[in-house]
Amino acid sequence: MQVILDVSRLLACSRRPTPSGIDRVELAYTRRWIEAPANSCAFVAQDLRGGFALLPRDLVAELAQALTAAWTGGADAAAAARHAGAVALGARGRLLLGRGRGALGRLLDNGRRTAFLLVSHRALERQAPIEAMRRAGAAFVPLIHDIIPVTHPEYARPGQAEKHRRRMASTGAMADGVIVNSEATAQALRPWLRQQAVPVLVAPLGIDVAPEPPPAGPGGEGHPYFVMLGTIEPRKNHLLLLHLWRNMAAARSAGQPAPRLVIVGKRGWENENVVDILERCVALDGIVREAGQLPDREVTALLRGARALLFPSFAEGYGLPLAEALALGVPAVCSDLPALREVGGAVPDYLDPLDGAAWRDAVQDYAAPRGPRRAAQLDRLRHWRAPGWQEHFALVDGLLARVTTPAAQLAPYAAPRRAAHVAVRDAAVS
Known part of the structure; x- marks a missing residue:
């Protein structure tokens, strides 16, 4: 089989x-197949005509290495970022010149299962x-990260909901198998799948922990x-915490100290109220800091x-920041959402995202030197296991083997459960 x-x-x-x-997921997939035997995987990108063209393996490997160094951070991050941009520019130049289309046709014509x-x-x-x-x-297998622009269009950028509907329609019409990151995503996807049985693989995403940061994190x-941690957009509910911190700032003036809040992530869309508070609310000066986009080393330190x-x-759809925090041994207080419960299990404290009083009580407890709720979560956290990419790709390999093997398509697909939150099943939509 070739991929x-x-x-x-x-x-x-x-x-x-x-x-x-x-971005992290596509990079993880790229690194995984760069490390595989050369004849087992090839890499393509979309050309100006909208079709696909083959890219040289060594060029893709160079790009993946440069992006890994740039996004991790460190002394060579700036140079790595410039190098990644140069490599990508060269790849786009190849696509502009029409290179790689013929090579892809020959690859697909070699008779191998693909x-x-x-x-x-x-x-x-x-x-x-x-x-x-x-x-x-070629059997087509997409990875669907979430259906949020369709199920919650009020949180999407203008036009994104309709675009995502077309994406789901494409998945339903053409997918020979589907990878999803959570059972919550699988459930939201199922109405879009075509009438015949389509295998849906629930495979939690792996977690890459950045190298040990400097002792004094910012x-x-x-x-x-x-x-x-996350893009500043309405769906992330920054307003809840900003109002909470403003109230704590008022209490601070009466003699009660307030903890700090560090907001990490780029500014997204339709966030005018959040930006106004961040830029103009003097009550938050000194206790709320917008850190912007940070490399992985600095996020890990924070x-x-x-x-x-x-x-x-x-x-x-998944909740990568939650998994990253727990993988570092850091407690989490998060919304009570099915996808987040899949990631965190019994470890985090789950709260209603509209219950400001509950969030205030949790923050006050977790800020205390010996808060009982934080201590209890740290005890639960000792038993939590981070999902790994090796486990993820073992499950993906099973799905790819099924969709590229005619004999296997006649038999029910089953894979061993690797964790309580991993499930593999066929989706038959009537």
């Missing part, structure tokens, strides 16, 4: 100072290029502090020193 992996998103995001969750992986949502709404790959004999300055990660989101 063809679309790396178009890596080319597009090569100049980003920090990656999104989807799986075409698209793990980023990028251009998933364009059915024609994907259908061309399927007509050439942000706390000797005071207890909390971290909120999390390790925090009293807890705060994650009051209204909707999630």
Whole structure:
């Protein structure tokens, strides 16, 4: 069996100072198949015509190495970022010149069983290029990260809901198998799948912990502090915490000290109220800091020193910040959402994202030197196990073997459970 992996998103995001969750996933998939035997995987990207073209393996390996160094941080991060941009520019130049289309055709014509992986949502709404790959004999397997723009269009950018509907329609019409990151995503996806049985693999995403950061991480300055990690957008519910901290600032003026809050992430869309508070609320001066986008080393340093990660989101498909915090041994207080319960199990404190009083009580307890709720979570955290990429790809390999083997398509698909929150099953939608 051979795998063809679309790396178009890596080319597009090569100049980003920090990656999104989807960027991380495509990079993890790229690194995994770069390490596999050369004849087992090839890499493609979308050309200007909207189709796919083959990219040289060594070019993709160079890009993956540079992006890993740039996004991790460290002394060579700036140079690595420049190098990643240059490599991506060279790859886009090849696509502009039309190189790689013929090579891809020859690869697909070699008679080998082939799986075409698209793990980023990028251009998933364009059915024609994907259908061309399927007509050439490749089984199509996308990774769906969430259905949030469809189920919660009020949190999406203008036009994103309709675009995501087309993506889900493409998945339902063409997917020979689907990878999802959680059972919550699988449940939301099932109405979109076509009538015949389509195997759906629930495979939690692996966690990459950055190298040990410098001893003195930024942000706390000797005071207890909390971290909120994610793009500043309405779905993440920054307003809840900002109003809470403003109230605590008023209490501070009456003699009660307030902990700090560090907000990590880029500014997204439709966040005018949040930005106004961050930029103009003098009551938050000195106790709330907008750190912006930070490399992985600095985020790791911040999390390790925090009293807890705060994650009051209204909707999630997986919850990567939660998994990252728990993997570092950092407690978390998060919204009571099915996807977050899949990630955190019994460890975090789960709260209603609209219950300001409950969040205030939790923050006050976790900020205290010997808060009982934080101590209890640290005890539970000792038994939590971080999901790993090796486990993820073992499950993915089983799905790819099924969708590329005609005999296997006739038998029920089963894979061993690797953890309580991992499930593999067929989705038959009537």
